[in-house]
Amino acid sequence: MIKKLFNDGWKFSKQKLDTPPEMLDQDGIEWLDIDLPHDWLIYDTNNLYEASEGWYKKTFVPESIGDKVISIRFEGVYMDSTVFVNGKKAGEWKYGYSTFEFDITEHLVPGENEIKVRVVYRSPNSRWYSGAGIYRNVWLIATEPAHFVSDGIYISAKKGAEGWKVEVDAEIIDESDKYGDVAGENQDAVVRHTIIDADGNVTAVCEQKAALRHDTVVDSQVLTVGDPRLWSLEDPYLYKLKSELIVEGQVKDTVLQNFGFRTLRFDCNEGFFLNDVHVKLHGTCEHHDLGALGAAMNKTALRRQITMLKEMGVNSIRTSHNMPAVELMDLADEMGVLIVSEAFDMWERSKTEYDYARFFNEWCERDVASWVRRDRNHPSIIMWSIGNEIYDTHADERGLEITKMLRDLVKKHDPKQNGYVTIGSNYMRWDNAQRCMEEVEV
Template identity: 35%
Template sequence: MKRFIVLSLMVGISFLSVFSQRSERILEEGWKFARGRYASAEKVNYDDKLWSSVTVPHDYAILGPFDRNNDLQDVMNIQNKETKVNRKTGRTGGLPYDGEAWYRCHFRLNGNSRSFLYFDGVMSEATVFVNGRQVAFQPNGYAAFQVEITSYAHRPGKDNVLAIKLDSKAHSSRWYPGAGIFREVRLIETGDVLLSAWNTKVITKIVGANKAEVSVDATIVGENKSGSIVRLELLDTNRNVVASRQASVRAGEQNSRQILTVLNPRLWSPEQPNLYHLRISLVRDKRVVDHLEQEVGIRSVEFVKGQGFFLNGKHRQIQGVCIHHDLGALGTAVNESALRYRLRLLKNMGCDAIRTSHNLPSSLLPRLCDEMGLMLLIEPFDEWDIPKCEKGFHRYFEDYAERIVRDMVRHFRNHASVILWGIGNEVPNQRDPEGWKLVKRLQQYCHEEDSTRSVTVCMDQIPYVLANGFAKEVDIPGINYNTWNFEKAAAVWQQGMILGSETASTVSSRGVYKFPLKLRSMAMYADHQSSGYDVEYCSWSNTPDVDFSLAEKYPWYLGQFVWTGFDYLGEPTPYNNDNWPSHSSLFGIIDLANIPKDRYYLYRSLWNKRDHTLHILPHWTWHGREGQVTPVMVYTDYPEAELFLNGKSMGRRRKLSLSEVQSMKGDSLALLRHYRLIWDSVKYESGKLVVVAYDREGHPAMSDSVCTAGQPYRLVATVDKHSVCANGTEYAFVQLKVVDRQGNLCPDSSERIRFRVDGCGEFVASANGDPTDLNPFHISEMPVFQGQLMAIVRGNGRVGELLFEASADGLLPCKIKIKTK
């Protein structure tokens, strides 16, 4: 039996200056910004007083405006089965991300011996200058990088100028990439001798019910002339030391490897993301000269041929989603509270994993996944040396691929949330008979940096790769879509396991339903929306039910990553070819405003094993459809339910078995009846629709209802939290609905809502989830879409209380108070 085994210890690194010479500052305030070409803007004495003042992280393109002519791309997408060149409108969101831009800020050193700048991501093609001299160039906007500036910076107390030139190219992306310094920048100061963060490696050698042995590799940077001591301490959540050790590193040596023994370890998993704290101290002459402190979690991962995926010795299938890096109305500027909000939505759905498609994530994402319990597949590339985009990363691939891959592994290898490395997504090299050599090369980089994790490559050209051996070298083959090819691939490939690395691509618009109810591929309508019945998909894809059935049938199926967890800016398929104003995706389980679609509850009904689900669709406000067939679906984990319309039973339905489904002829919805309850022939009449779910013993267990709405009467608001940090870094999400006098959602309302924030807060952005809406996110008014939208607010630096008010013509307003502290 061939096994790929991963036994590791997660490390979420945070550097502390306590008891050491290390100090760190986040360079957040004091930045000046300008778009365009500026000769000599890197010079120390350059006059930037007319530039805009901004804080970092910063996405300058999210302010818009949306425009059809922004980044028009004429492309024939072979992967999407296109046979001619098409004009892609809105492919990258219709936002002005391309062109040159500059950032400048001033800083002073504290007086330590060495200094470094760390960039978590700069979009894109960034050239970095310190005091007028170039110190770094990073072509990949998603890739973190660090540069030592000791020889470029002035002595302590004297002013230094940091300038960054960006040169984002049009036609360089297939989705909205963002623009600017969209992740954090850190200034790090240390002594002459220090611990290297990315060269720190922590691995669990043995994991059992009663003992874990944790190997810690530490690397010393600088001349270790007189020898040093590396001291380790592992603490539990109560800060009790559960293991400790120290070892001498002789003069001239740079590396230390020690093993900590942990008795009765509390293992990390999505259900119980238990964490420890690891302290690593570098001691010289009885003095701590450097110090790293890290959160850690112990867990084991196994990929077993023919049997599947095991976490901590228990079989499970991955219930994951793919996500792009943008945060909807907030753009790509990283914000912890916004990312937490999104991850909580995914967790409640029962999601347990994320694929960072198709780029390197911020440092924040793995840290939050460690803490909140989400597994990660991290990948760095959407293309290799053969282009998908005219100005894509293929231009730099040969010179930078090895560095990008090795840095990816070094950066993230000590996070327990990371279970797999990816090396490419749907690369055109799949069609190349020699493409397998690049697979082998990139995988080898991963293995040399981390021998404990397996590697996957995400493929969609399955007939080609079955014939040319593209997948023969990879640890774990990943298939994107191609559900009809899974059995054939399983019979040919020797790995004995397949990952559904990208699945579904079902398209839907929240609150929109199309009639008659039937499966449709690439369906398009005059309103540029897709049906919320979750029966529409792309030419290369399928409904979620097909992927559910693969998971149910085959033990070698490792699980799936659904495309996508959230709608994102760009790729408005099926309205991607000359169909402006469509400019954001319809793939998401959750819309661009962070409001769940119906599909959220379909996945929840299968994935959330902790809580029951009962969700009824569509809405029941259909003026003009009286007497017409309006099918009803129910998403639930219960096996059967009964539907009532105005008190009259519409019948009791149960989920059919797979064998029953397979015996049904001529019913295109047959497979759906195994995972959904469907009443096909309900004729619409206004009133109340009620569903009662029954447990396996036949007892009533849960009910849900939806009513015909009257005229819009007032606004109601709910907020995810009632206090935020006053400093403006923490956001509150306010969901607004238009309701009638009885409190029923008015699903066909489109009123324009105005926002006002008084007191100790300010308005940040809003979104309504409509993939065709061109209203700027940052303006304090927005029309509702299907009766709903989301507004985002924050503190303005003052402690006290902010008052949020939403109003619209003809509606009663609503107010919410949020404390700032």
């Protein structure tokens, strides 16, 4: 896999709502040169909630067109976005906080290509400053037709009687039926996993044959590590898992990701335990923006923010009230901070006129999958919060149905409980809300 940051060399134009796409091709349209991440609202501090559309465009020449699967990955676009490649719609995504990825191979042509992204910001849509635009990183990804599925490698490290077992479930697929030679169907491959410590030493290796198909296949393996160095708040030690897909002796795809060895335990009488050591959570609720910098992600500013929080005694962060940036999860792993990752501030019942409630029923399943699959391997994750102060939980019985549905969706993508399902509620005096709380794990 070749994964390249795709942030530089974009152009941006702010337009009125419901601007026809063909208008953007006319002469006289002002296009500003920008780099991503970008938040267009922060530039006018006298009008931070102006309803408008943002249009982004970029031209590029793919390096490997013809023999690769080319995808574009957006870590966050706020909100209601549509992606066009060479004038054709490649996909749309509604929620502003979840990561999404589109296969754009069929839309590409030899030579120069153009990507346009339409972002629709209607106000009010939040109870805080959201920002607007492509405010997190964008990646261009090229893979062989035989490859690991995006966010499809699931790591679960469990302590046993004789050391630690690292269970790895890896989703693989062969898309040669769509792109190139169809001879790949049913061919044998080898999936190899290698655990590497922070000094670059190989700790464990396993591999086995796996049959490639044109549909997703899950390859499951177990590695054993006798006495690993644990991830903790005081010593956030990280290992790497290197996963390789080998076909006919050639490595077709490689994925490298961090993980850690730690245990979690919640006790209703005694509290929370990390690695069997009692830990009192000293937490804050942190929104995604960076103050005067707006919503555009800046890892240096975020590191400074977390450093200050740790200096004041914070050891845990709740990502109020939405899915966090990749950088937050990476820094939490690196700096030793526990994360309560939150998905939604509303379900079907809205809190503002144009919030996510208008998309919830159609999109929540995809958003939960994106959220959990992307972040489930982080050692910093301890809880998945399916909602904050959700009106639905105390309004009627429908709230209980949605609670069960969201809980089950989280557990579908994190069945080995790298994090525990919870919900943030201050409506506990209502019977319906209490019944919803009884359905989650913490």
